[in-house]
Amino acid sequence: MRRLLPLLLAWALFCCSAPALAGGAGSLTIGITQAPSTLHPNIDSMLAKSYLLGFLRRPLTQYDQDWKLVNMLAETLPTFDNGLAEKVELDNGDEGIRTTWTIHPQAAWGDGTPVTTEDVVFTYDVGSTPQSGVATTELYKRIVEIEVVDEKTFRVTGDRITFSYNSFGDFGLLPAQIERPVFEADPASYRNRTAFDNDPTNPGLHYGPYRLASLDRGSSYTLEPNPTWYGPEPAFDRIVLRVIEDTAALQANLLSGAIDMISGELGLTADQAVPFAEGRGKAYNILFQPGLIYEHIDLMLDNPVLQDRRVRQALLHAIDRELLVEQLFAGTQPVAHSSVSPLDRMHSEDIPTYDHDPAKAAALLEEAGWTEIKDGIRHNAAGEELSFEIMTTAGNRNRELVQQVLQSMWREAGIEIVIRNQPPRVLFGETVRKREYEALAMYAWISAPESVPYSTLHSTQIPSAENGWSGQNSNGYANPEMDALLERLERELDPAERKGLWRELQRIYATDLPVLPLYWRSDAYVLPNWLKGVRPTGHLGPSSLWVEEWTRAEGG
Amino acid sequence: MGRYLLRRASESLLVLFIMSFVIYGLLGLMPGDPVEMMVQANPNLTAGDIQQLREIHGIDRPILERYLAWLGSALSGDLGYSRLFAVPVEEVLLPRLGNTLLLMGAAFVLAFAIALPAGIAAARRPWSAVDGLVNLTAFAGISVPPFWLAILLIILFSVSLGWLPAGGMGQGGLGSTLLYMVLPVATLCLAAVGSHIRFVRAAMMEALRQDHIRTARAKGLSERQVVYGHALGNAMIPIVTILALDFGTLFSGALITETMFGWLGMGKTIYDAIMGNDYNLALVGLLLATIVVLLANLLADLAYGWLDPRVSYR
Numbered sequence: 001m002r003r004l005l006p007l008l009l010a011w012a013l014f015c016c017s018a019p020a021l022a023g024g025a026g027s028l029t030i031g032i033t034q035a036p037s038t039l040h041p042n043i044d045s046m047l048a049k050s051y052l053l054g055f056l057r058r059p060l061t062q063y064d065q066d067w068k069l070v071n072m073l074a075e076t077l078p079t080f081d082n083g084l085a086e087k088v089e090l091d092n093g094d095e096g097i098r099t100t101w102t103i104h105p106q107a108a109w110g111d112g113t114p115v116t117t118e119d120v121v122f123t124y125d126v127g128s129t130p131q132s133g134v135a136t137t138e139l140y141k142r143i144v145e146i147e148v149v150d151e152k153t154f155r156v157t158g159d160r161i162t163f164s165y166n167s168f169g170d171f172g173l174l175p176a177q178i179e180r181p182v183f184e185a186d187p188a189s190y191r192n193r194t195a196f197d198n199d200p201t202n203p204g205l206h207y208g209p210y211r212l213a214s215l216d217r218g219s220s221y222t223l224e225p226n227p228t229w230y231g232p233e234p235a236f237d238r239i240v241l242r243v244i245e246d247t248a249a250l251q252a253n254l255l256s257g258a259i260d261m262i263s264g265e266l267g268l269t270a271d272q273a274v275p276f277a278e279g280r281g282k283a284y285n286i287l288f289q290p291g292l293i294y295e296h297i298d299l300m301l302d303n304p305v306l307q308d309r310r311v312r313q314a315l316l317h318a319i320d321r322e323l324l325v326e327q328l329f330a331g332t333q334p335v336a337h338s339s340v341s342p343l344d345r346m347h348s349e350d351i352p353t354y355d356h357d358p359a360k361a362a363a364l365l366e367e368a369g370w371t372e373i374k375d376g377i378r379h380n381a382a383g384e385e386l387s388f389e390i391m392t393t394a395g396n397r398n399r400e401l402v403q404q405v406l407q408s409m410w411r412e413a414g415i416e417i418v419i420r421n422q423p424p425r426v427l428f429g430e431t432v433r434k435r436e437y438e439a440l441a442m443y444a445w446i447s448a449p450e451s452v453p454y455s456t457l458h459s460t461q462i463p464s465a466e467n468g469w470s471g472q473n474s475n476g477y478a479n480p481e482m483d484a485l486l487e488r489l490e491r492e493l494d495p496a497e498r499k500g501l502w503r504e505l506q507r508i509y510a511t512d513l514p515v516l517p518l519y520w521r522s523d524a525y526v527l528p529n530w531l532k533g534v535r536p537t538g539h540l541g542p543s544s545l546w547v548e549e550w551t552r553a554e555g556g
Numbered sequence: 557m558g559r560y561l562l563r564r565a566s567e568s569l570l571v572l573f574i575m576s577f578v579i580y581g582l583l584g585l586m587p588g589d590p591v592e593m594m595v596q597a598n599p600n601l602t603a604g605d606i607q608q609l610r611e612i613h614g615i616d617r618p619i620l621e622r623y624l625a626w627l628g629s630a631l632s633g634d635l636g637y638s639r640l641f642a643v644p645v646e647e648v649l650l651p652r653l654g655n656t657l658l659l660m661g662a663a664f665v666l667a668f669a670i671a672l673p674a675g676i677a678a679a680r681r682p683w684s685a686v687d688g689l690v691n692l693t694a695f696a697g698i699s700v701p702p703f704w705l706a707i708l709l710i711i712l713f714s715v716s717l718g719w720l721p722a723g724g725m726g727q728g729g730l731g732s733t734l735l736y737m738v739l740p741v742a743t744l745c746l747a748a749v750g751s752h753i754r755f756v757r758a759a760m761m762e763a764l765r766q767d768h769i770r771t772a773r774a775k776g777l778s779e780r781q782v783v784y785g786h787a788l789g790n791a792m793i794p795i796v797t798i799l800a801l802d803f804g805t806l807f808s809g810a811l812i813t814e815t816m817f818g819w820l821g822m823g824k825t826i827y828d829a830i831m832g833n834d835y836n837l838a839l840v841g842l843l844l845a846t847i848v849v850l851l852a853n854l855l856a857d858l859a860y861g862w863l864d865p866r867v868s869y870r
Contacts, residue, residue: 037642038641043642130608130612133612137605137608138605192642194642197641197643218820218825219818242724248703248707249706249818252710252714252715253710256715256721257718258714258722258724425588426588428592430587468606
């Protein structure tokens with residue numbers, strides 16, 4: 001016992017010297033599964049970075065939790081109705097739109113420097129310099145001019161008529177007082193020398209409710225309230241983001257109290273959250289929020305069999321998607337009927353849908369010439385089998401499960417499915433991008449509210465060697481009617497008119513079926529019962545953008 | 557000795573040079589590049605944007621040209637920037653190499669400290685109850701997958717008992733770091749100890765069968781003197797060889813453990829760099845891993861001379 005006592009004392013010392021494992025009063029520890037890479041707002045894009053930056057800064061504009069475009073940094077969102085947006089004639093004779101913005105008068109960087117138009121101009125300079133490494137160059141290319149009115153007011157002239165004239169979510173303001181000397185020293189190496197990555201805790205980099213107090217890159221990020229924040233005071237004295245990439249370890253950390261919540265944006269998948277909710281649901285507030293991640297199957301339209309629309313429609317009638325989402329995801333991921341989310345205000349119910357109807361599937365296949373059934377598989381008059389190869393991302397358990405269920409459902413309809421999966425980087429890096437799959441490719445697209453699906457449906461967006469394999473219309477869909485609609489949609493300013501165009505787009509999409517819609521993926525938010533005010537958005541705008549609304553309930 | 561070390565250092569440099577070429581080539585052969593990942597994340601990128609980004613990242617140039625450019629910079633001390641972290645690669649890798657060595661070193665020492673007496677005990681009484689128990693433990697250690705073991709330990713010690721943190725690296729301070737190391741080190745140790753026990757047992761059994769051991773016993777030496785004074789020294793040569801080789805595999809084992817416990821180490825960093833097309837980070841990370849393995853082997857070779865006076869260095 002005498003020997004054991006010092007050991008026990010040492011153990012107690014360890015335990016006392018360790019920090020509290022769970023968040024104490026006024027602190028919140030959030031588990032996320034992905035670490036942000038660069039923290040520069042405009043270089044590279046990844047969800048983990050958006051989530052972290054949501055606590056630290058605000059974009060000029062953002063779709064809110066009700067999918068309405070709101071301003072977050074300016075005083076007023078420019079519109080034609082309030083006179084802050086107007087059509088103008090450009091030097092080349094085209095029409096453009098000029099918008100007037102006034103930055104919030106109290107907005108200031110964390111070092112006390114006011115956020116001004118100088119920062120706006122500097123951000124534009126960086127974004128429009130090709131070597132800077134800013135990825136979303138399209139946004140800057142569309143800007144013809146930025147005119148400074150005064151320290152807080154500026155005008156932006158866009159090069160075209162577009163309904164998204166006042167959407168500037170990707171225009172991440174950069175602090176000129178810190179970044180300009182770095183950029184001007186050598187624009188080509190700016191992306192490697194930016195203070196966002198070389199001095200990330202510099203308070204002058206952000207102007208949001210929190211500032212980055214410390215970080216262990218790739219492991220944890222500690223945030224503390226920013227004294228220069230101009231909005232409502234956030235409730236928590238400290239927020240810690242802890243990166244735990246393995247979801248089993250993430251759950252164990254939650255149960256042990258090492259983290260208080262699991263972020264929905266970067267947390268458990270629906271199939272992991274459902275059993276967790278069944279077992280531990282009472283101890284947590286678990287929210288399932290369907291989002292804009294659209295799981296679907298691309299149909300290669302160069303394939304002669306799939307060129308027949310009846311075969312495509314039969315493929316969808318032959319599968320029971322309601323049963324699939326109920327059995328695999330307890331109904332938490334809703335069935336998709338088109339590429340437009342039911343949460344989007346442009347969604348239309350008035351489109352053809354495809355219920356599970358084996359008789360109809362059989363009739364369509366008979367009509368298409370697949371009449372003879374041998375060994376359970378349909379054949380045509382030439383003796384060819386109705387057989388397709390399906391590919392998806394190897395190792396993605398959800399997709400592989402869905403694939404197997406679909407295979408058995410299609411088998412019932414006399415359609416043979418051969419599974420040939422590939423690692424994600426091969427599937428996306430080569431096979432889909434270069435249109436090398438034979439028939440079916442199952443994966444997901446991510447979009448934004450009212451995002452015109454130009455790159456996935458317009459015939460000019462079919463990847464080829466000539467266009468450097470750009471565009472996402474990898475199945476080769478080409479319909480002049482759809483092309484014309486997509487071009488009109490972008491330019492239509494009247495929301496009512498636009499809604500009609502969207503309805504027509506969805507009708508054509510659901511009739512032509514260039515892809516088979518499967519379901520909308522859901523985010524699972526696992527929150528402590530005492531945490532109030534977290535509202536999932538369902539789109540790519542992270543819930544952290546409204547962190548000042550998060551509070552601790554009485555007694556929590 | 558000096559000449560021997562110089563020769564080994566030259567050989568190691570040659571190995572590193574060849575490895576850098578092979579790794580760079582293999583990374584270049586992987587499907588996809590950083591720009592493709594950006595294209596997937598942003599459908600608005602035009603063909604012109606894609607070309608421009610390829611030029612910025614130097615991907616439009618032939619791989620040999622890129623490799624030679626990297627080699628030139630590396631020889632002048634510039635190992636390049638990490639694409640993922642936008643800082644010089646050494647700033648990312650060196651702290652993580654330290655973290656991994658801390659984890660691996662602790663697990664390695666602990667595993668060896670358990671394996672050595674257990675293996676000797678088993679070898680001294682083969683097929684006895686002690687041997688059976690040691691073998692059972694060894695096979696259990698070999699058979700249990702590290703990720704499963706990690707989850708079991710987290711559930712037991714963090715969730716059920718609440719004694720230890722489930723993951724992370726602590727908040728600074730020796731006590732905190734040691735506390736956060738307990739579970740990952742236990743996982744790595746338990747995963748490694750089984751094979752170490754088997755090596756020690758086999759080597760000791762072989763050594764105890766030698767003629768000079770029989771002679772030592774005939775001379776009336778105590779069992780303790782026979783085992784520790786005569787058999788163990790000879791048994792250590794194959795054990796050291798295996799341990800040196802095993803040191804490299806701990807890097808791959810650490811990948812799983814680092815992921816499960818959120819420990820920022822080399823295994824996870826190299827994996828992320830490869831998956832994220834961060835060529836510089838992956839290349840330098842793999843070269844650092846190579847250096848660690850080469851050093852481990854050099855130490856093993858030096859240990860041979862210490863263990864066996866017949867070995868000389870020329």
